[in-house]
Amino acid sequence: MQHFKALIQQFAQHFDTPHFPEHPLHLYQPCDYFLSLGGKRIRPVLCLLGNDLFAPLHPDVYELATAVELFHNFTLIHDDIMDDASLRRGMETVHTKYGTNVALLSGDVMLIRAYEYINRLQPHYLQRILTIFNTTAKQVCEGQQLDMDFEKYTNVSFDEYVHMIGLKTSVLLAGSLEMGGIIGGASDSDLAHLYQFGLNLGIAFQIQDDYLDAFGNPETFGKEVGGDIKQNKKTFLLIHALDVANAEQRQQLYQLMEQNPPDKVAQILSIFTACNVDAWANSLKENYLQKAYAHLEAIQVAPERKIALQELAAYLIVRVQ
Amino acid sequence: MQHFKALIQQFAQHFDTPHFPEHPLHLYQPCDYFLSLGGKRIRPVLCLLGNDLFAPLHPDVYELATAVELFHNFTLIHDDIMDDASLRRGMETVHTKYGTNVALLSGDVMLIRAYEYINRLQPHYLQRILTIFNTTAKQVCEGQQLDMDFEKYTNVSFDEYVHMIGLKTSVLLAGSLEMGGIIGGASDSDLAHLYQFGLNLGIAFQIQDDYLDAFGNPETFGKEVGGDIKQNKKTFLLIHALDVANAEQRQQLYQLMEQNPPDKVAQILSIFTACNVDAWANSLKENYLQKAYAHLEAIQVAPERKIALQELAAYLIVRVQ
Incomplete structure (x- = not known):
């Protein structure tokens, strides 16, 4: 190890x-x-x-x-x-x-x-x-196509977004683990768990990425905070906010996205906060991370062999207590 | 067969x-x-x-x-x-x-x-x-890149052009034959001859394609006759014409390519004819075709098995007597 x-x-x-x-x-x-x-x-x-x-x-x-x-x-x-x-x-x-x-x-x-x-x-x-x-490789292309398609849609459901992210981002993480596992001589059942570990970790990572774009520390976040919001990008946060917002908030969101006022990022963030989108995103991320860990847990090798993957997960996903 | x-x-x-x-x-x-x-x-x-x-x-x-x-x-x-x-x-x-x-x-x-x-x-x-x-697959990409590079060059040598055409067009014909031959259980020596048959046939085909663009019958040629000439495309004909033209003809060619007069195609064609480019191209095509046939000949199978490939070559390459 x-x-x-x-x-x-x-x-x-x-x-x-x-x-x-x-x-x-x-x-x-x-x-x-x-x-x-x-x-x-x-x-x-x-x-x-x-x-x-x-x-x-x-x-x-x-x-x-x-x-x-x-x-x-x-x-x-x-x-x-x-x-x-x-x-x-x-x-x-x-x-x-x-x-x-x-x-x-x-x-x-x-x-x-x-x-x-x-x-x-x-x-x-x-x-x-x-x-x-x-x-x-095919799935990654499919994910990229869906991502481009979604830019033109007014509404993207939570499930559609998870499906797209899975293809665009997670399958390559999952497939990399699985192919490595084959070289390591893993059993089919262990390979299936390893794949699911990667898939769920990838989705947790994307939730975190979407979260940090909105709520990240500008000094430590590599990209411009609010970049997704400025571009009206469908993210976990926006999709959920549109799902749970009341009629007035929803109308405000659509208006802000259409009119692009100078304080658009601040206004959308305040609606996100009012809708508890930040807490929801953290809990969703934690759910996917837990699913990932459960699959890692189920792999039939000595626990100490799993430490490196646990460390990698901890490196990729910062947990909020 | x-x-x-x-x-x-x-x-x-x-x-x-x-x-x-x-x-x-x-x-x-x-x-x-x-x-x-x-x-x-x-x-x-x-x-x-x-x-x-x-x-x-x-x-x-x-x-x-x-x-x-x-x-x-x-x-x-x-x-x-x-x-x-x-x-x-x-x-x-x-x-x-x-x-x-x-x-x-x-x-x-x-x-x-x-x-x-x-x-x-x-x-x-x-x-x-x-x-x-x-x-x-890599070679086809290399050929396409060289083709794009050549558009920007003033001079492309005959050897450079043959190399580019080989990559862009012929290797896939040659490789298709070779891979098919492997499935058929061919020996290494037969595979090498089969590959060379495809490579030379491909170059003969390209010479014919370049020739027909200039001298083809407008009624039977699928594309617009003179299309390459209009676009100043480096072809076997233009490269050879620039090689063998006298100083005056060469200057005329460069001038016509730069100035694009309405009768550019006719004028360039008359220089091509004056330089015997048409006869040269037919003889060059015949040379490559003969090389191709020699490699087909060398393959160690009964002559009647080769008839289909001979027929295909005859279908692709129209011989001028």
Whole structure:
């Protein structure tokens, strides 16, 4: 059993190698540029932790983790085009720096490169892992499409939002753990619990992300507080506020979103508070976290092997007492 | 041994099935739309022919052929975005009909779907075929990038152009044959010849395509004659004309490309003719075709098994006596 921060470092060392040839320069330089922006590397470390839960790390798990991280970066490059985002991790996005056509094609080739790493896995679990990788990849695309669809909807239900977040964010966390678990030799039942652990942890993380956007400390929150509110983004908070608000509050919310007054963020926050959205979000997050822990609990390995995953969960999710 | 036209029909029947679920509608409907536009299905039939050359068709080859056709359509959807092409096969392109973001994401998911079909292959050759599929896919991206790069260059050499065309067009023909050959149980040496047959045939085909754009019969050529000339596209013809033209002709060519006079196509064509570019192109095409046939010849199977591939080559390449 290894500490997850040690595994992050181990993966970072392994990943810090050229993944692309030099030529054609305009295809591969943008790939190298984007990878050089860094990232928390949570998903590849989940692959390692999935393996580590059941057995010492197998060399194959680094190939898998590299594939997962390249896949994740491919989605970010293409998402940035779709969202027309100009900055990522404080640096220019690929399409801003190199143009949309280059970003499109560099993203494509990064996805293909991910499959090259998958293809290095041992034949006896290649097909099984490739199945999960493909399914997860498709689901992430589906989640991104639903997210874009929801921008145009007036109303998105709580269930629809959970479904979208599950696809867009959680399945890759869950799939990373599961694929790592396969390399570690886990049983089907343990794999199912591991997957559910990742899925529920991912949703708890998104609830926290939505919460921090509204109620986070501007000094410690990485992004601008109130960014989602300004953009009328459907979040757990807004969807719930519209669900529980009285008629007057609901009308106010719709009006504020339509008219965008200068004090929009403050006004919407005060309605959120009046509706107890903050306490609700914390309790919802805690529920998903508890579900995640229950699945981790059910995995048939010695409790000390689970410490790293518990630590990772605690690192990702700050609990409010 | 089967006739290639019968195989096209067999594949078309097999391919005519839903490849995507219904939801999310905005992700998968554009995929179905694009596939419904049809196409010659040459690449999947090359998979079938590669198998058929060595052994009766194995059910797996249809999975491979489907993957190849989905991959090819993914590249077309993304290429149309990059080229800002509004029509494909006389119908609206995906990004014109549904928007760029949808076309981007639908292309992505079509590529992932291709890998799902690859993953249905028998484990004993999965890794080997996936290696070729990945390499080919990367090379096609490299070819597309070089093609975009060349648009901005004043001069592209003959060798650079052959290299780009090889990547953009020929490797997928060659790879389709080779992967089909693996399913058919071909030897390494036969596979190498089969690959070279496809590679050279692809270049011959591109020379013909470039030739027809300039000298084709407007009534039988599917596209507008002179389209490449209007766009100053580097083609085999233009590159050779610039190589062999005298100083005056060369200056005229550059001037015509810069100034775009109304009779540009006619004037450039008359320089092409003065430089014997038409005869040169036909002889170059014949050279590549002969190389292709020599590799087909070298494959160690009974001559009658090769008839379908010879017929396909004759169907693709019209020989000028």
